[in-house]
Amino acid sequence: MPQPLTATQALARLDRGDLSAEALSQACLDRASSREPQVKAWSHLDPDLVRAQARAVDAEGRTGPLSGVPIGIKDVILTRDMPTQHNSPLYLGSHPQIDAACVSLLRTAGAVIFGKTDTVEFAATGRKALTRNPHDLLRTPGGSSSGSAAAVADGHVPLALGTQTGGSIIRPASYCGVYGFKPTWGLVSREGVKPFAPSLDTVGWFARSAEDIALLFDVFDPHPPPRLAPTFDMAGAxxxxxxxxxxxxxxxxxxxxxxxxxxxxxxxxxxxxxxxxxxxxxxLLQTHLVVMRMEARAAFLAEYRRHGDDLHPELRGYVRACDGLTAxxxxxxxxxxxxxxxxxxxxxxxxxxxxxxxxxxxxxxxxxxxxxxxxxxxxxxxxxxxxxxxxxxxxxxxxxxxxxxxxxxxxxxxxxxxxxxxxxxxxxxxx
Amino acid sequence: MPQPLTATQALARLDRGDLSAEALSQACLDRASSREPQVKAWSHLDPDLVRAQARAVDAEGRTGPLSGVPIGIKDVILTRDMPTQHNSPLYLGSHPQIDAACVSLLRTAGAVIFGKTDTVEFAATGRKALTRNPHDLLRTPGGSSSGSAAAVADGHVPLALGTQTGGSIIRPASYCGVYGFKPTWGLVSREGVKPFAPSLDTVGWFARSAEDIALLFDVFDPHPPPRLAPTFDMAGAxxxxxxxxxxxxxxxxxxxxxxxxxxxxxxxxxxxxxxxxxxxxxxLLQTHLVVMRMEARAAFLAEYRRHGDDLHPELRGYVRACDGLTAxxxxxxxxxxxxxxxxxxxxxxxxxxxxxxxxxxxxxxxxxxxxxxxxxxxxxxxxxxxxxxxxxxxxxxxxxxxxxxxxxxxxxxxxxxxxxxxxxxxxxxxx
Missing domain, CATH: 3.90.1300.10 (Amidase signature (AS) domain)
Structure with missing residues (x-):
């Protein structure tokens, strides 16, 4: 395949006018459709919706820092125009007509919301994504942000959102050979993102370059940028x-x-x-597990009470306090x-x-x-x-x-x- | 007015069969409709929807610990069958078809979701609720859970949900003369509740008796109940x-x-x-303000980026870091x-x-x-x-x-x- 563009490279070409948002999205769609049977990164991908968004950017002009750039969204994050199914049979076909705050920020920045990426059930445990590692289809891409990491690694999209409560961004980024960033806790709103352990849950993202990671950071950072941007000098570092x-x-x-x-x-x-x-x-590794498992009780209590034994046994185990942990x-x-x-x-x-x-x-x-x-x-x-x-x-x-x-x-x-x-x-x- | 029933009292009569869920809900509707012109507790109240829920309980039998009990929901908490407007012009008529986790738990417990209670804008700052204190209509009921506290105090409903980030449950409970409970942080899932400052935000509730507060605690507590329930002896306490x-x-x-x-x-x-x-x-009062204001930046960044100057100036002030606070x-x-x-x-x-x-x-x-x-x-x-x-x-x-x-x-x-x-x-x- 030809080297797919990073977001930064694509934006430069969009700015110069030698690439349209529609052509960029179509190239991504072509790549995704040729590879999806093997990689299985997507739980929802509607090419018409992608093209419609891209055409709107081309028609209305590029106004935001991400205008025209396709981005995949982990399927535990609400999107008003696509289902959000958490890779859980309890949420099959579920489609609340609301954007998570992070998706809203992406839309305001002009991004093309490309599709929903497959995930470990509820970004927690239970069913694994169907996604395969693009570097070896017999291997896991890592999880829980499996589809996001694989879609970026395999050139379907330059960017994708993920979440991390344990290692759900860093691990799949490592396994798939892409950049994956988990910012400081609390920096990105979790509104509209399925909770697992709220004092750990963090929204982050994947890209194929460090510049692209920084590009998204500017979209999400809620604090004023420093007057002097930090620099790094290798000599003497x-x-x-x-x-x-x-x-x-x-x-x-x-x-x-x-x-x-x-x-x-x-x-x-x-x-x-x-x-x-x-x-x-x-x-502290044990400490991390205690926080994750104990907070999961509140996160999945509503599903457990409503669906009982239809909730995956591993998640049920959390809620039923099978670990014996106490307050x-x-x-x-x-x-x-x-x-x-x-x-x-x-x-x-x-x-x-x-x-x-x-x-x-x-x-x-x-x-x-x-x-x-x-x-x-x-x-x-x-x-x-x-x-x-x-x-x-x-x-x-x-x-x-x-x-x-x-x-x-x-x-x-x-x-x-x-x-x-x-x-x-x-x-x-x-x- | 005759003394309105607490939830515990109502449940006893429902259990004995000398009160139907429909009659209970109708009594609440009657009380609310006679008082609402003065008290203005509700941002949304659909009597037909209330009666339909109550009739379903009467038809299907009482299966949950709250079956047939009406409860008001603060209007920053998502409800699939009612709008959620946050007392913000930006969300006028907004109606995502999804329940917050706490509302889902109430439905599974059999509660009648009665309506949405007025709130300070986003449970944060900005527009105040229209709600008046039932004890003196010239006075504030307190906020931000203004409508929830007033509706319970004025006998519209025996129970109501609120949220607290500063004093948004305890203060209106105090001003309105009702019980108001803010549980330990993290005990109740905030999924589907508008965030303000996530490391402070807590879902809680109002009632007219301590037993009723405990009744709701059993619905929400994600941890196994202790083998020996705690007791309190006044003598020697x-x-x-x-x-x-x-x-x-x-x-x-x-x-x-x-x-x-x-x-x-x-x-x-x-x-x-x-x-x-x-x-x-x-x-620590200053510390609390720092956490609240700084976390609000991420909580309202999406609204600020999308709506700019249409976001209330006080909330805009948070996002624009007018307080000069740093990371x-x-x-x-x-x-x-x-x-x-x-x-x-x-x-x-x-x-x-x-x-x-x-x-x-x-x-x-x-x-x-x-x-x-x-x-x-x-x-x-x-x-x-x-x-x-x-x-x-x-x-x-x-x-x-x-x-x-x-x-x-x-x-x-x-x-x-x-x-x-x-x-x-x-x-x-x-x-």
């Missing part, structure tokens, strides 16, 4: 390498990737140091997480960027599971921004990813670092 | 009297009420002690709140119940403001349960209220205490 409590689970390919990245950055003039987390972080456990988890956030921000503040693996290895074989999120839950719990940067591939050509993180609200610093580090990590823009 | 950092604002009527309550409880055999908060609590301020506020939660829970754990004023005085004159929430923001920020218990009236017969609070997740203990303390505070069930 202080980079923390955080192996995190999950390091013992890292496979050889990930260990080799981290060693290689460290070497390349050092060769380019950066100071790469080990960032060792203090002992209070050792239990005291949740309170302790909240307090441990809050204390760790303060400590991590202090530690992280001294680095220009922090690197950590995005996954324990490449995408595993099979679609019945979506891989481990051992390397992701900590950052979700800490509320910090996390960006997957594609970092080459293993011996079989399967993507590996590295996470760039930092203190809460350092989103723009991370994006500035990624613009420089991204190309250095793999030596070229990811395809 | 250790009660903390927390004047809170807002005490200097308490008017004479509130100071006298607190003194009277203390005396009555001591006479009944309780030990009432001052609970003095340590200095770190002194700034560092928000981070500091998050951390101060989290630290205070741990300290307060430890302090509160040693008391059987904690009392504090619900408002600085009685409902003020005029509808153009909703009164101070100086006594409420702290408890919202601490994520603890808070219950307004009607506590008599001032010299002019206007209601005063006291807040019962305790550690996070002590909701059931508070409800048990209220069942005993409620009647002791005013000497009789509130009308």
């Amino acid at each position: 202080r980079i923390g390498l955080c192996r995190s409590p999950a390091w013992t689970q890292a496979e050889a390919s990930v260990q080799a990737m981290i060693a290689g990245v460290t070497e390349r950055l050092a060769a380019a003039g950066a100071f790469v140091e080990d960032l060792n987390l203090p002992p209070l972080f050792d239990d 005291d456990d949740l309170r302790a988890a909240y307090d441990a997480a809050a204390a760790a956030r303060v400590v991590f921000d202090d530690l992280a503040e001294t680095y220009d960027a922090i690197l950590t693996p995005s996954a324990v290895g490449v995408a595993p074989l099979g679609l019945e599971q979506t891989g481990s999120f051992a390397f992701n839950g900590l950052w979700t719990l800490l509320h910090v921004p996390a960006l997957n940067v594609p970092a080459g591939s293993d011996a079989n050509g399967l993507p590996l990813g590295i996470t760039l993180t930092g203190p809460r609200f350092s989103d723009r610093r991370i994006l500035a670092a990624a613009a420089v580090l991204g190309p250095r990590l793999i030596g070229a823009r990811v395809e | 250790r009660i903390g009297l927390c004047r809170s950092p807002a005490w200097t604002q308490a008017e004479a009527s509130v100071q006298a009420m607190i003194a009277g309550v203390t005396e009555r409880l001591a006479a009944a055999g309780a030990f009432v002690e001052d609970l003095n908060l340590p200095p770190l609590f002194d700034d 560092d301020d928000l981070r500091a506020a998050y951390d101060a709140a989290a630290a205070a939660r741990v300290v307060f829970d430890d302090l509160a754990e040693t008391y059987d119940a904690i009392l504090t004023p619900s408002a600085v005085g009685v409902a003020p004159l005029g509808l153009e403001q909703t009164g101070s929430f100086a006594f409420n923001g702290l408890w919202t920020l601490l994520h603890v349960p808070a219950l307004n218990v009607p506590a008599g009236s001032d010299a002019n017969g206007l209601p005063l209220g006291i807040t019962l609070t305790g550690p996070r997740f002590s909701d059931r203990r508070i409800l048990a205490a209220a069942a005993v303390l409620g009647p002791r505070l005013i000497g009789a069930r509130v009308e």
Whole structure:
């Protein structure tokens, strides 16, 4: 296939007038339709609706920062003109005529809402997406934002929205070899997004370049941009390498990737140091699970009361408190997480960027599971921004990813670092 | 008027078969229609829809714990069969065909969704509800859950849902002389409820008795009930009297009420002690405002981008960061709140119940403001349960209220205490 355009590249051509929004959307539709039988990224895609939106942009003129750019929407996010089915039989054909706040922001910015991407049931657990990893159709694309990651990786759309409560953006981005960003918790409104664990749930997005990730950040950031945009200089940069409590689970390919990245950055003039987390972080993966499972009880109580045994057994297990967790456990988890956030921000503040693996290895074989999120839950719990940067591939050509993180609200610093580090990590823009 | 039935009383008569759901709903409709021209509690009320729901309960039999009980829904909460307008011109006639999770739970429990209650714009700021205080039509009912509190106080419905981000349940409950409960943060799903500041936003409810508050708690509590239900014994009870950092604002009527309550409880055999908060609590009212204002930026960004200057100037002010607050301020506020939660829970754990004023005085004159929430923001920020218990009236017969609070997740203990303390505070069930 010809290299598909990134959003930034497409916008430049749209601005110059040598590409119409309709032609761009049609190219995306063509690519999606040729690949969908294999990749199965979409739970809903209506070509006529896509073309109508694109033609409206061409007719009305480009007024927003994303005018004419197609974007996929994870199917746990409400869209007024498309069904929202959560990959749950309970919501088959469900179609509330309302946009989530994040979709409304995209529409105001001029984006073409392209379709709904397949997801793990309720972005939580239960049924897996039908989506396959475009790099190897026998492998999972990761989850729960499976369709969004695969659609971007496979060139159907330049951008897609996802959500993360455990590792649902970073992991599929890593497995599919694309950029995936989970901003600081709370930065993007969750209005109209199916809750799973509200003190963890975060709306984020996928793209094929660091610039595209930053482009969407400007659409969603609710705070005034800084007078001086942050910059990142490789020469003399202080980079923390955080192996995190999950390091013992890292496979050889990930260990080799981290060693290689460290070497390349050092060769380019950066100071790469080990960032060792203090002992209070050792239990935070368990803390994350406690918050996720306990908050899920409230999130799925209405479905459980209404549908009983028709709710997937795994979700039913959450609501029925099969884990035996108590409110005291949740309170302790909240307090441990809050204390760790303060400590991590202090530690992280001294680095220009922090690197950590995005996954324990490449995408595993099979679609019945979506891989481990051992390397992701900590950052979700800490509320910090996390960006997957594609970092080459293993011996079989399967993507590996590295996470760039930092203190809460350092989103723009991370994006500035990624613009420089991204190309250095793999030596070229990811395809 | 004849004393309107509480939900518990109505359920007993429905169970005995000497009252039908239709007759109960019709009595509520009659009361509402006779009083609505003065009280203006409702933004939407369709008598046919109410009767249809009630008749369905009578036809299908009573299967849920609330079968046949009418309940009002604050108009920032989505209802599939009624518009949701947020008291905002931007949402005039807006009617997404979807239930909020809390409304879905009520329907499954058999409740009759009676209508939508007027609210301060977006439960935040801007336009005030048209609702008047049933005790004095020249006075505010408080806000933002204005219509819900007034509808319950005035006998239109036995129950109503509200939301609280600052003092939007406790304050109107106090001004209107009804019970109003804000459970522990996160206990009730906010899915389908307009966000204002998600780390504060809480769904709660109004009723005319402590039993009714507990009845709804059982519908919403996502955690398994304790094997031993908590009890409260007046004799020997250790009660903390927390004047809170807002005490200097308490008017004479509130100071006298607190003194009277203390005396009555001591006479009944309780030990009432001052609970003095340590200095770190002194700034928490400001901390609360920082969280509320900063999180509002993300909550209203989509409306601002779409509607610009048509968004109410006060809400526009939030999004445009007119307060000059920065992300560092928000981070500091998050951390101060989290630290205070741990300290307060430890302090509160040693008391059987904690009392504090619900408002600085009685409902003020005029509808153009909703009164101070100086006594409420702290408890919202601490994520603890808070219950307004009607506590008599001032010299002019206007209601005063006291807040019962305790550690996070002590909701059931508070409800048990209220069942005993409620009647002791005013000497009789509130009308």
